Amino acid sequence: MLHTLSASELGRMIAAGETTSVEVTRVFLDRIQQYNDTLNAFLHVDREGALEVAAAVDARLAAGEQLGPLAGVPIGVKDNFCTTDQPTTCGSRMLEGWVPPYDSTVVARLREAGLVIVGKTNMDEFAMGSSTETSAFGPTRNPWDTDRIPGGSGGGSAAAVAAHLVPIALGSDTGGSIRQPAAVTGTVGIKPTYGGVSRYGVVAMASSLDQPGPCARTAEDAALLHQVIGGYDPMDATSLHLDVDGLAEAARATSLEGLRVGIVEEFTGEGFEEGVQARFDEAVALLEELGATVTRVSCPAFHYSMAAYYLIQPAELSSNLARFDGMRYGLRSGDDGTRSAEEVMSASRGDGFGKEAKRRIIIGTYALSAGYADQYYGQAQKVRTLIARDFEAAFEQCDVLISPTTTTVAFRFGERSEDPVAMYMSDLCTTPSNLAGNASASFPIGLSEGLPVGLQVIAPVGEDVRLYRVGGAIEHALEARWGGALLEQAPELKQKGA
Amino acid sequence: MAVTPDDIARLAGLARLRLSEQECAELAPEIGVILESMRRVQEVAGDDVPLTTHAVPRTNVFRDDVVRPSLTPKEALSGAPASEDGRFRVPAILGED
Numbered sequence: 001m002l003h004t005l006s007a008s009e010l011g012r013m014i015a016a017g018e019t020t021s022v023e024v025t026r027v028f029l030d031r032i033q034q035y036n037d038t039l040n041a042f043l044h045v046d047r048e049g050a051l052e053v054a055a056a057v058d059a060r061l062a063a064g065e066q067l068g069p070l071a072g073v074p075i076g077v078k079d080n081f082c083t084t085d086q087p088t089t090c091g092s093r094m095l096e097g098w099v100p101p102y103d104s105t106v107v108a109r110l111r112e113a114g115l116v117i118v119g120k121t122n123m124d125e126f127a128m129g130s131s132t133e134t135s136a137f138g139p140t141r142n143p144w145d146t147d148r149i150p151g152g153s154g155g156g157s158a159a160a161v162a163a164h165l166v167p168i169a170l171g172s173d174t175g176g177s178i179r180q181p182a183a184v185t186g187t188v189g190i191k192p193t194y195g196g197v198s199r200y201g202v203v204a205m206a207s208s209l210d211q212p213g214p215c216a217r218t219a220e221d222a223a224l225l226h227q228v229i230g231g232y233d234p235m236d237a238t239s240l241h242l243d244v245d246g247l248a249e250a251a252r253a254t255s256l257e258g259l260r261v262g263i264v265e266e267f268t269g270e271g272f273e274e275g276v277q278a279r280f281d282e283a284v285a286l287l288e289e290l291g292a293t294v295t296r297v298s299c300p301a302f303h304y305s306m307a308a309y310y311l312i313q314p315a316e317l318s319s320n321l322a323r324f325d326g327m328r329y330g331l332r333s334g335d336d337g338t339r340s341a342e343e344v345m346s347a348s349r350g351d352g353f354g355k356e357a358k359r360r361i362i363i364g365t366y367a368l369s370a371g372y373a374d375q376y377y378g379q380a381q382k383v384r385t386l387i388a389r390d391f392e393a394a395f396e397q398c399d400v401l402i403s404p405t406t407t408t409v410a411f412r413f414g415e416r417s418e419d420p421v422a423m424y425m426s427d428l429c430t431t432p433s434n435l436a437g438n439a440s441a442s443f444p445i446g447l448s449e450g451l452p453v454g455l456q457v458i459a460p461v462g463e464d465v466r467l468y469r470v471g472g473a474i475e476h477a478l479e480a481r482w483g484g485a486l487l488e489q490a491p492e493l494k495q496k497g498a
Numbered sequence: 499m500a501v502t503p504d505d506i507a508r509l510a511g512l513a514r515l516r517l518s519e520q521e522c523a524e525l526a527p528e529i530g531v532i533l534e535s536m537r538r539v540q541e542v543a544g545d546d547v548p549l550t551t552h553a554v555p556r557t558n559v560f561r562d563d564v565v566r567p568s569l570t571p572k573e574a575l576s577g578a579p580a581s582e583d584g585r586f587r588v589p590a591i592l593g594e595d
Contacts, residue, residue, distance in 0.1 A: 101573040307538040329577030341589040350516030382543035384550040437553025
């Protein structure tokens with residue numbers, strides 16, 4: 001059962017010659033073939049290309065070359081990372097079939113480290129959404145219950161990892177797009193410190209908030225992937241010189257002795273589903289058992305985080321999406337020789353963007369327009385300052401902060417898609433970290449009514465290592481309690497039509 | 499707050515986004531509700547609070563001024579909806595009224 005092994009174990013076995021990358025890659029490609037019709041987690045699969053890369057890694061290892069710990073391990077890449085050998089659609093008609101002329105830095109680093117990119121994963125259009133329902137190519141289904149959403153925007157990566165279609169995947173998190181899908185699929189999702197992982201070649205949504213990061217089944221796997229993709233990149237002017245060594249080591253922690261944990265008061269109790277709150281309370285008790293001291297901290301500005309986020313993000317998005325004008329790449333509509341460039345641009349954008357993209361372009365344009373910019377965009381940026389101050393004060397007393405990642409377990413398709421504000425509430429607990437740029441993660445802590453619940457852990461800027469320490473320690477303790485990984489409790493996936 | 503279909507049409511014009519009359523009519527109440535719930539940002543943060551544009555600010559990020567490989571014209575044009583003589587072909591820009 002190679003597909004149930006962790007990425008670190010697979011990497012070790014490949015390096016030791018106990019198996020080959022080709023064999024491992026084939027196992028996962030076969031699972032994708034079997035289950036992708038059910039889940040729609042992948043928008044594109046490159047079987048031939050993946051097997052070629054795997055064979056090349058095997059040849060290098062056979063020749064005695066020393067490669068990294070994840071060499072030969074298959075990976076899924078969210079469809080907003082530019083890849084020169086596979087389409088990059090961002091889940092949008094606007095970019096259907098588009099193959100970028102360059103690789104994102106993160107993808108280039110995967111290739112250098114010998115990882116095998118098997119395909120591109122589904123996402124909400126241009127990463128706008130919490131359910132993958134805005135993908136132009138149909139939603140991804142949650143492997144725990146295929147009538148329910150896998151979270152978003154990175155639902156494809158999370159579902160693929162949860163269903164063992166790949167051992168690890170890449171995501172990007174602007175307001176929770178790695179963490180919320182991780183929470184509702186029972187997987188691990190890390191949003192590194194802003195600037196910790198390069199954004200070069202990641203199709204921009206909201207540039208001051210976007211942050212690529214790992215999706216995995218274990219804290220250690222996420223850490224190993226973080227070590228491959230993280231670190232300074234001169235191609236990203238917001239990139240930081242952060243040390244990524246030691247993350248995997250931290251994920252092997254079994255004790256939290258001396259760690260000061262703060263419960264974010266604003267994100268507990270009222271408004272949280274009973275089962276979610278119960279698993280969270282149990283996780284708090286577990287943290288104490290592991291040696292941590294737990295207190296409660298108040299971050300009053302977090303009440304305004306959602307509102308600030310849903311102004312800043314559409315504002316940045318509306319200007320970032322201006323590049324899709326049908327002139328240099330992407331969809332062009334209505335160019336029949338009689339229309340002006342401006343008319344063709346408007347038509348291309350009208351045809352290429354889906355409803356949520358249009359909604360947010362309008363909100364962003366409004367929030368930035370003359371007469372309203374101070375009241376909306378400006379005020380939101382002030383709230384951003386207040387949120388950063390709340391974090392600063394909280395981190396004076398605590399090493400990490402915690403909350404449930406989401407207020408509910410995975411909801412059903414259609415439940416929130418007609419009510420934008422209800423959909424935006426999916427990001428309630430996750431947006432403050434994007435606004436403040438700190439490191440934040442979601443780790444599985446159990447089930448409520450048969451569906452996964454996630455624990456959000458937040459660490460100060462540059463202290464990503466603390467996420468892995470906490471995540472690793474609770475994972476080891478919970479797996480001992482459960483007698484195995486949480487995902488082993490997931491119902492058996494059915495093949496479509498079978 | 500009331501957002502009218504005409505407001506939506508005006509904003510769509512600013513964003514170079516073609517919307518049908520029906521789309522404008524549908525979006526108007528939705529955008530109104532969304533903006534109403536986001537107005538909360540006006541309740542806090544007075545004049546004394548500075549703006550944050552970037553969470554982890556950096557200043558003066560330079561790189562050495564050296565020649566390095568870049569896309570070839572062929573690569574740059576690889577995704578173009580239309581091209582001609584090694585250039586992007588676009589609809590008429592001049593001569594509009």
